[in-house]
Amino acid sequence: MDLMKVVDKEYAPHAELPDFKAGDTITVHYKIREGNKERIQQFRGVVLQRRGTGNTETFTVRKMSGNIGVERIFPSASPFIEKVEINKHGHVRRARIFYFRDLTGKKARIKEKKF
Secondary structure, eight states: OOHHHHHHHHHOOOOOOOOOOTTOEEEEEEEEEETTEEEEEEEEEEEEEEEOOGGGOEEEEEEEETTEEEEEEEETTOTTEEEEEEEEOBOOSOSOOGGGGGOOGGGGOOOBOOO
């Protein structure tokens, strides 16, 4: 086994995230530190992608703030992530939905997956 994989497995923080993928709408509860105070801020949006594996895995969440799209990249192993809630499971046919940035109006909707 590769020595780097052994070290990553040994020291990796074990953050239990729910099973979500691109197209899902999630809420990320993230700790914000302002001076000596700490609070939890919620960032709700659509997952554009998940990339990386293990300790270096990240996911990108996009939300609309007024008329402006805001994207934020969260490391999965971050100690500042309090929890992740899945609001909707979306039905998309790609793993990375960057085309979603260019869509506006009714075209910017994602169908909800039926179970």
